[in-house]
Amino acid sequence: MxxxxxxxxxxxxxxxxxxxxxxxxxxxxxxxxxxxxxxxxxEGTLHEKVLELKNAYEKFQGRDVRIAYSIKANFNPSILKTFIKDNITFDLTSLGELFFVRELKINPDNIIYTSVTEELEEYKQVLSYGIKRVVVSSYFGLINLSQAANIVGLIPKVMVRINPEVGVKAEVRASYKNGKFGVPLNGGKVDSAYYIVKSIFRDPMLEFEGFHFHLGSQITNFVCYINALERLNSLLNKLKKEISNFSLRTLDIGGGTPVFYNEPVPTPQEMASVYLDKLNELVSYHGKFTLMIESGRFLVAExxxxxxxxxxxxxxxxxxxxxxxxxxxxxxxxxxxxxxxxxxxxxxxxxxxxxxxxxxxxxxxxxxxxxxxxxxxxxxxxxxxxxxxxxxxxxxxxxxxxxxxxxxxxxxxxxxxxxxxxxxxxxxxxxxxxxxxxxxxxxxxxxxxxxxx
Ligand SMILES: Cc1ncc(COP(=O)(O)O)c(C=O)c1O
Missing domain, CATH: 2.40.37.10 (Lyase, Ornithine Decarboxylase; Chain A, domain 1)
Structure with a gap:
């Protein structure tokens, strides 16, 4: 190197x-x-950043830690090829990105698909490529995913994108009340995490995998992760009481790891140390799960x-x-x-x-x-x-x-x-x-x- x-x-x-x-x-x-x-x-820096991010979570006591690269940050094929060598997961949000990973023959098991539009046609193409891990952000999206699963004949492992509605101090915020991304934990009519999870368990063509949240980009105060995990914990308790075979297999805590531009920023290790206890607490309450860190900026900026x-x-x-x-x-x-x-x-x-x-x-x-x-x-x-x-x-x-x-x-x-x-x-x-x-x-x-x- x-x-x-x-x-x-x-x-x-x-x-x-x-x-x-x-x-x-x-x-x-x-x-x-x-x-x-x-x-x-x-190229060397790209590999180093993957290691640095992964090492920051080595004290996580759950099943394992997966680093996912959010390819919206930079979809240059040579950069993607570099990350393929690191055997990481790729986070996609569009059919254009799906085209890129298809061309590069990226293993569908190493892909997580998080759409904003969540259209039927989109999900048909995603499932046809063999991608199982799909993040839904609305009830309509869930209906489309279920229909696509029936058409393609593949049972997706569904993650539900929650909007924890916590305050975030960041350059770009993705969590705020009545926001565009994800669904609130409770309330609403059908567009709530509670209602969507219950619907997944009723649908034989869907399998519940876990939760996803993304709080923002270039975050420098990490208390928002603690607040989001606490809110998630109460939802998990409620779901466990009502669904006998409920289990959390994967938790994706999104991106946000900051990069040095103007002011020195905390390292991934310092960042993780703020909320690792909270993550381990979730493991002790709800059993071992895979932790996914879905980073864009940190993996490629430097x-x-x-x-x-x-x-x-x-x-x-x-x-x-x-x-x-x-x-x-x-x-x-x-x-x-x-x-x-x-x-x-x-x-x-x-x-x-x-x-x-x-x-x-x-x-x-x-x-x-x-x-x-x-x-x-x-x-x-x-x-x-x-x-x-x-x-x-x-x-x-x-x-x-x-x-x-x-x-x-x-x-x-x-x-x-x-x-x-x-x-x-x-x-x-x-x-x-x-x-x-x-x-x-x-x-x-x-x-x-x-x-x-
Ligand atoms: C769903 C999702 N995950 C991850 C990321 C990556 O965030 P960052 O580049 O701050 O790591 C983004 C960025 O917008 C996102 O929307």
């Missing part, structure tokens, strides 16, 4: 760890070959960086504007969530003697540097992380955006006729391979119907 160089960037405000898996010389070489912008993924080039600057009395050849069309969360990716300048070592390139090594000592993208759009600015060091942000130099592996490639969009940049992977043997070709203006023209008479 490649040895990652963990670079400690010390600045006045904070000390943080950045996963720097490539040297400045290599960056200069890659840019020469592929241009900018450019994404780079480190594996990737984006290289962009500074193409223009403007200096005013109290600040400097730095314009890049990238934009929010390649890092949408920068605009949606004001994501503060850590940034660093790498000097351009080429011999190009353009007038401005002679200033590449000049340090800017002023305080205010504003990073702006290439799009003609007010929101196309990049917030800087506390650890970003932009003092050499001069025309021709490169800016690295770290920890961009999650929710970035999957959001790439052609706003302003922009093309998709290439994606490279540094493999475990240290070689670099192209894992997604960049697109051209001609590709975009054809895709947009330019050749239709």
């Amino acid at each position: 490649v040895e990652n160089v963990v670079q400690i960037i010390q600045n006045k405000k904070t000390l943080s760890r950045i996963n720097r898996f490539i040297t400045n010389e290599e960056i200069n070489q890659l840019v020469e070959e592929y241009g900018t912008p450019l994404y780079l993924v480190d 594996s990737s960086l984006m290289i962009s080039k500074i193409v223009n600057t403007k200096e005013y009395s109290d600040h400097k504007i730095v314009i890049l050849d990238t934009g929010y069309h390649l890092l949408l969360d920068a605009a949606l969530l004001k994501q503060e990716y850590p940034q660093e300048v790498v000097l351009n070592k080429s011999n190009n003697n353009h007038l401005y390139l002679s200033d590449r090594n000049k340090q800017y000592t002023g305080k205010n540097i504003h990073l702006a993208g290439r799009l003609c759009d007010t929101f196309d600015v990049f917030h800087t992380s506390k650890v970003s060091d932009l003092s050499y942000a001069n025309i021709g130099n490169y800016i690295l955006f770290y920890n961009v592996g999650a929710y970035s490639l999957v959001f790439n969009m052609p706003f302003h006729c922009q093309t998709k940049p290439p994606v490279l992977m540094k493999t475990c043997d240290g070689s670099i391979k192209l894992i997604r070709k960049g697109t051209s203006f001609n590709d975009l023209y054809i895709e947009e119907g330019g050749l239709i008479p």
Whole structure:
């Protein structure tokens, strides 16, 4: 496995760890070959993250711990192939994602399907591929699943997605009263976990497997997990009393493991330690079950960086504007969530003697540097992380955006006729391979119907 160089960037405000898996010389070489912008993924980091997440739950006293990768975070086939080697589970939410895993021949036993739409046609395709673990989020979804099971002739192991309706402190919240995702534990008419579980036990074409919840993404206060597990415990007690053969086989506690962007965040181990006792308490009350950790962001974010080039600057009395050849069309969360990716300048070592390139090594000592993208759009600015060091942000130099592996490639969009940049992977043997070709203006023209008479 490649040895990652963990670079400690010390600045006045904070000390943080950045996963720097490539040297400045290599960056200069890659840019020469592929241009900018450019994404780079480190295969070794992907494997390490799986281990780190799994190890965080080693004190779980239930049956076993399964790591599931939520492929919505990054569905690049080479990344999926890397995770196949780790024998993890894949969490899918759409027929498009099903197409990808089918192409990659992923074992259906290693798939969990969680849909928002829950249509009959969708469930027919899911079951036809042999996927048994299906998460339902509504009573209508359950009816569709049952019908699909009868048509396909496969009995699914049904998980019920609950909305614990607990407060969550996170960048993205998925649990709130009357929310879109999952069903409340009780109440409602048919759309409650209580009613859905009872219906599953009445249906010979359905088998009850367990519960699922997902509280949010980039969670930094983990009390919400304790609150959700306590609420689930009361539901389990109620169901045990009313259903003689009730047993919990799998509990999926969703994603949310945070990643370092601006502030240091707790490690998965520190996160798990907050609610592991509560999980083990559930085991002691309700018997051994499989614990599933369904992570997207944590598994892929730190594996990737984006290289962009500074193409223009403007200096005013109290600040400097730095314009890049990238934009929010390649890092949408920068605009949606004001994501503060850590940034660093790498000097351009080429011999190009353009007038401005002679200033590449000049340090800017002023305080205010504003990073702006290439799009003609007010929101196309990049917030800087506390650890970003932009003092050499001069025309021709490169800016690295770290920890961009999650929710970035999957959001790439052609706003302003922009093309998709290439994606490279540094493999475990240290070689670099192209894992997604960049697109051209001609590709975009054809895709947009330019050749239709
Ligand atoms: C159902 C479900 N599970 C898991 C995840 C992954 O969350 P994260 O990327 O925060 O780990 C998501 C993200 O939206 C989700 O909707």
